[in-house]
Amino acid sequence: MTSQFDHDQHKFEVEWDTAAIVERRNTYYAASQRAFVPYQQPLIFSRGQDNYLWDEKGNRYLDCLSQNLTISVGYNNPVVTREVVQQAQTLQHCTTMFFHPVPAHFAEELTRTMPAGEEWTVHLMNSGAEAIDMALLLARSYTGNIDIVALTNAYHGATFGAQSVTGISGFRHNLPQLGGVQFAPVPDQYRGIHGVGVEPYLSDLEGTIHYTTCGRLAGMVLEPIQGYGGIVPLPEGYISGAQERVKAAGGLLIVDEVQAGMARTGDSFWSFQQHGVVPDIVVAAKGIGNGFPLAALIVKREIAEAMSQKFYFHTYGANPVSCAAGRAVLHLIEKHELQQRARKVGAALLAMLEDLASRHEAIGEVRGRGLMLALELVKNRSSKEPDPETMLRLFENTRANGIVASKSGAYRNVLRICPPLCTQMEDAPIFEEAINSSFESL
Numbered sequence: 001m002t003s004q005f006d007h008d009q010h011k012f013e014v015e016w017d018t019a020a021i022v023e024r025r026n027t028y029y030a031a032s033q034r035a036f037v038p039y040q041q042p043l044i045f046s047r048g049q050d051n052y053l054w055d056e057k058g059n060r061y062l063d064c065l066s067q068n069l070t071i072s073v074g075y076n077n078p079v080v081t082r083e084v085v086q087q088a089q090t091l092q093h094c095t096t097m098f099f100h101p102v103p104a105h106f107a108e109e110l111t112r113t114m115p116a117g118e119e120w121t122v123h124l125m126n127s128g129a130e131a132i133d134m135a136l137l138l139a140r141s142y143t144g145n146i147d148i149v150a151l152t153n154a155y156h157g158a159t160f161g162a163q164s165v166t167g168i169s170g171f172r173h174n175l176p177q178l179g180g181v182q183f184a185p186v187p188d189q190y191r192g193i194h195g196v197g198v199e200p201y202l203s204d205l206e207g208t209i210h211y212t213t214c215g216r217l218a219g220m221v222l223e224p225i226q227g228y229g230g231i232v233p234l235p236e237g238y239i240s241g242a243q244e245r246v247k248a249a250g251g252l253l254i255v256d257e258v259q260a261g262m263a264r265t266g267d268s269f270w271s272f273q274q275h276g277v278v279p280d281i282v283v284a285a286k287g288i289g290n291g292f293p294l295a296a297l298i299v300k301r302e303i304a305e306a307m308s309q310k311f312y313f314h315t316y317g318a319n320p321v322s323c324a325a326g327r328a329v330l331h332l333i334e335k336h337e338l339q340q341r342a343r344k345v346g347a348a349l350l351a352m353l354e355d356l357a358s359r360h361e362a363i364g365e366v367r368g369r370g371l372m373l374a375l376e377l378v379k380n381r382s383s384k385e386p387d388p389e390t391m392l393r394l395f396e397n398t399r400a401n402g403i404v405a406s407k408s409g410a411y412r413n414v415l416r417i418c419p420p421l422c423t424q425m426e427d428a429p430i431f432e433e434a435i436n437s438s439f440e441s442l
């Protein structure tokens with residue numbers, strides 16, 4: 001097909017000089033977008049392949065962050081690129097007022113990842129926070145109740161709605177948050193207020209419902225493994241116990257799988273499946289698009305129907321290019337057994353971290369599942385006093401040793417290690433050497 005613009009061969013200038021990139025960003029980015037920078041010196045990426053990244057000077061890094069867990073099947077994945085290019089060359093957008101087969105296929109394929117025995121439907125949009133907002137709205141519309149319970153130490157996004165259920169002060173702005181949200185203490189087995197156990201935390205949840213809500217709930221929202229909270233896995237028995245209590249109060253279980261879902265934890269496609277529960281609403285984003293803006297609310301049909309009469313529209317929701325990426329991701333995870341690989345490679349990396357912990361007192365705990373791992377630094381193993389200062393140095397060392405990871409946790413003392421699902425066993429020794437050297441040079 002020819003286009004009236006074919007003759008325009010304009011070459012867009014891209015200046016790769018380090019100082020120029022920093023200067024341009026500092027001049028033209030708003031403060032809000034400039035503020036979140038992990039390393040002391042800017043890290044500029046020029047390209048990526050599979051689970052490796054290169055900076056503008058040609059240095060290679062083993063990616064252990066996946067661009068905040070979005071790159072699931074790897075950088076420059078030829079199947080994703082092929083599907084995206086093909087779709088972009090035919091139709092770049094088709095709003096949901098009109099019909100297009102690609103998003104509909106993707107929705108169907110997503111529902112196939114969900115537990116059998118329920119009729120699942122999908123609402124496609126662009127970001128995790130947008131999907132969390134919709135989950136809160138939908139739970140309230142369906143139940144007719146207002147109160148939502150969330151967990152302390154949770155991160156669900158930056159919009160007004162998502163921020164209102166985020167339980168870490170660093171992510172909450174100084175304003176009256178949306179009403180109707182109460183927090184229950186997270187059952188963190190390392191740092192939680194009751195230490196190890198499930199029942200005391202479930203009693204707290206009962207208390208939260210009984211004393212701080214009207215007794216009738218719209219729902220409870222939780223991450224089976226808290227991500228930005230520092231990779232905090234909820235213990236077995238908590239989610240099912242919470243669901244019982246929330247259901248008894250008329251509410252729905254909303255599971256945020258934005259970080260832990262899409263095969264990352266290795267034992268199942270969705271992390272809630274390891275807890276023997278079937279949620280009412282599942283929020284997915286990040287890894288389902290391999291970097292393309294894509295999020296989904298996967299909801300039981302009966303619940304989704306609550307919004308059939310009300311206008312709720314995302315201009316870019318169900319974008320066919322993003323959905324083409326999403327279809328490629330689902331295909332690749334299944335065809336190349338990336339879930340099984342996440343389990344195997346994750347177990348090898350975890351063993352390396354445990355070995356490291358046996359040699360370094362500064363590591364208070366190593367934890368995680370599949371390719372969602374973390375190590376937490378403390379000043380003293382008995383007092384568990386967080387050690388963000390040593391983390392700062394360790395973090396810079398990991399970069400110098402060719403790993404990209406992230407600092408997280410409410411005290412910024414947790415190293416989050418979440419590589420792309422395509423990471424291979426051959427990469428494990430590279431990781432081991434880099435993390436060992438990072439500790440040795442502390």
Ligand SMILES: Cc1ncc(COP(=O)(O)O)c(C=O)c1O
Pocket residue numbers: 068126127128129130132155156157158223227228256257258259285286
């Ligand atoms: C668990 C979780 N939920 C929701 C979100 C919000 O997603 P987004 O940044 O795409 O709005 C995030 C983002 O990091 C997340 O980690």
